[in-house]
Amino acid sequence: MKKFIVLGIVCVFLFGGGIAGLKSVDNINDGITKTHEKNIIEKLFEFSMPEIKESDGYVIVGIEGTKQIMHQGKPILPYKVDVTRFPIGTKINVEAEEGEVKEMKLDSKIKPYPMFTMATIHGKVIVKEGEIYGEDKAFPENWVECRKTVGLYNGERVVTLSLFIYPCRYLPRENTLLYTNSIRVKINYELPSEPVIKADEYDLLIICPDEWKDSLQALKEHKENHGLKTVIAGLSEIYGGNYFSVSGRDDAEKVKYFIKNAIEQWGIKYVMLVGGRHGGLLKEKWWVPVRYSHLYDGSGGEVKAEYAYLCDLYFSDIYKYEDGMPVFDDWDSNGNGIFAEWKTLQKDKLDLNPDVYVGRLACRNEKEVNIMVNKIIEYENSNAKNQEWFKRMVVVAGDTFPPEDDPYYEGELSTAKALEYMEGFEAVKLWTSLGTLNSPKDVMNAIENGCGFLDFEGHGNPMGWATHPPHDEETWIDGLKIGNMPMLSNKGMYPVCVVGGCHNSQFNVTLLNLLKIYEGKEWLEYIYWGETGPECWSWWLTRKIDGGAIATIGCTGYGYGAIGDGNGDGIPDCIQAYGGWIDIEFFRVYGQEGKDMLGEVHSTAISNYVTTFPVMKDNIDCKTVQEWVLLGDPSLKIGGY
Structure with missing residues (x-):
């Protein structure tokens, strides 16, 4: 020994x-x-x-x-x-x-x-x-x-x-x-001699631009009527030190330090970031700051190389463990100013376990703020969980990776596994193998009939989602594109959506990318990879007025899946690893653990991934949790009150 x-x-x-x-x-x-x-x-x-x-x-x-x-x-x-x-x-x-x-x-x-x-x-x-x-x-x-x-x-x-x-x-x-x-x-x-964090003044912190505070007052009152003590903090108040002393090397870190102080001084558990892209051609502008992870996954060649991607987990993972105490985790352990770095010779050590339940309303204007405020209030006041439509779960999938020597239909297997955990829900299966998924119209009809949950497992980009028929990699079947979303008319019957696929939740896309013709080849890549849409697929589905979803969870970067049975255990790898595992885990946490607060379900799935897999040993495991963003209200009561 x-x-x-x-x-x-x-x-x-x-x-x-x-x-x-x-x-x-x-x-x-x-x-x-x-x-x-x-x-x-x-x-x-x-x-x-x-x-x-x-x-x-x-x-x-x-x-x-x-x-x-x-x-x-x-x-x-x-x-x-x-x-x-x-x-x-x-x-x-x-x-x-x-x-x-x-x-x-x-x-x-x-x-x-x-x-x-x-x-x-x-x-x-x-x-x-x-x-x-x-x-x-x-x-x-x-x-x-x-x-x-x-x-x-x-x-x-x-x-x-x-x-x-x-x-x-x-x-x-x-x-x-x-x-x-x-x-x-x-x-x-x-054990500690006394509680490290004692505060219990607020439950929900809403962070937004100052000019949107008035539009969010109705949501604050609604949350407090349902027992969630809520505080709204404008960005100028955060940067100006109105509540706590200011720390941080840039705006994103100042917001993260503010959240840390809000945990320790107020006891908050939910953080709603209200603000998305705010223009910017040569340099992105944001209503509320974002952080990019700089984990490089080895992409390139057949696909566009991805050296960085949006990561709201940064605002959720506040602490790391050090000598028995929680200390601030700046996600820059090597101190070189590059956050969440993972390259050949450089690697930041990260905690990755959520300390608050974070979701983002990626609103680009005040109109979208008003849409989401009204939509959330309508949903939570509707007692949806006791209505027939809520007890349906629509799953949309096919043969995600269809090489002839692979017997598994990955998307269908993943959604089938998710359904196993949703006891009491009627399964509406839009699967290419059943012939029930042929075009976006099939998905639109299912959404308009009403469903409490919506699960896509396949391929995506910021402008659409699609999959394959069994063993046919040349044929693509569209599930839903952003062009279909204005026609959704499921008012009052809004599902929680989980989407498996690449970049569906890449909420930095903009029409301004069409103007970047001066970038040459990269300009063509913006177009080819769907980065020239007005908004990303997940956010458009969520902020759709009188229709769409109440919230959407998906990937801000490349999504990852496993095919076949590479470990030879007789279980399809697509449900054992990467995006397939974490998407299924969301439904297991809701259906089996009885958790019904959206942010808690989302964060618990991340926490379970982080504590089950050695995420700092494998960059794809790490990226799987980093990019899995919640575009919606983290304090949402699933099914309403």
Whole structure:
């Protein structure tokens, strides 16, 4: 055995004798034995013998009761996730010890997980060995890795300890598998002597340009009539220090610091950003600031390279864990002024767990503000949850990635899985395989009949959404385009919409891009990739007067999906990873956990992704949560009061 250090300042792993003095024991069916003592939790993870099976000239390693690493170009190996939550301000120390380690010489290399697939191109299963296969060190580096994040969960501010337990490690140069039958973890914790955050003056913070404050007063009164204490802060008040002292190197950071102060001084849990693009040709202008993530996903070639994308999670992820305390997370850990950077040689360390429930009304003028205020009030006062139309869920999908050797219809499988969690809802399936999705008219008719939820899973750009018939990558079937939206007439029956696809929620698009002919090739790309529309697909659907959705959740950048069964577990990968997983998780949280506040459902899905997947190990996992924006009211009561 050898000592190792896991991520985190106080995650020190020790090896030696057993732990004495344990007071109680719980036997858990998933192979974990948990013991408790005051301020100590000890867990014993037990594993069966690894199962080795051949796949495409490689082997896949599996163990019953575990997940599998699904990171592009990296060996597919089993792992288990264990999540424990503590009150915010808890100091946590973790020790771990693996059992007897054995070696197994393999006949073939362990299969790398296939490369991710963007939801904007034809699906291709590409198996490519990553850099790890040429290295001398074991993968993963340690038997256990831990990640501590700060977030808001079930309405409480917590520290979340995620343990990633790896019973198998791979030596690629030697083609040897290291494995153990048990791993023991001991968690020592020290609770805070008093609550770190005590304030409880307001629930909802609305941030907007000063000139829109009057138009939002009716919404403030409506929210307070339903028990949500609300405060509206104009941007000049924020920048001028009217409420709190001003910190921040630019306007976006000043807003983020203001939210931090509002949490600590007022106790707010919901933040509504009211303001979208405000013109700007050579440089974007915004009614309310935005932040771009600078994670590069390797795109280019067949698709436009994407070096940055809009990321409202920046305004939600306020804190990170440091020496037991929540501290401000500026998303620039290397201090070079480039936020949320992830490139070959530069990578910011991010928390990513939401600390407030954030949504944006991406309004471009006061008329849109008035539309949304009236729409939200109408929806929440309608008692929609007790009306027949609300109990319908419309799903729109096809064969997202249709290579002939792939038996799965990814979009249809994803929406079918989402429907499984929506007990009591009538399923309206607009699927290409059923012949029920042939044109936008099919979608428009379904929306106009009324539905509480609307789920698209396929391909997109800022101006439209489409998919394929089964095994036919040459044929595109449109689901809905922005040109169809003015004709939607479902007044009073507004669904919550989740859309899977690229760039449907890219709310920086503008007609002004048509004037950028001086940019040459890039001007043609604006047109080809749908970036010359007046507004993006998701926002147009949401702000549609007397129709459309009440809110839309989708991607501001490239969406990502998995195809086939790359990990060989018999479950389609499209529901196990990336956009497919998080879209489904939204419906699971609503349908199974009973949460009905929109921002909480959205943020819980993000939090569950962040604590279930090692998001700072894989840039596509990281981007999946960063780009998944809520365009709507985070304090919306789904189904109304």
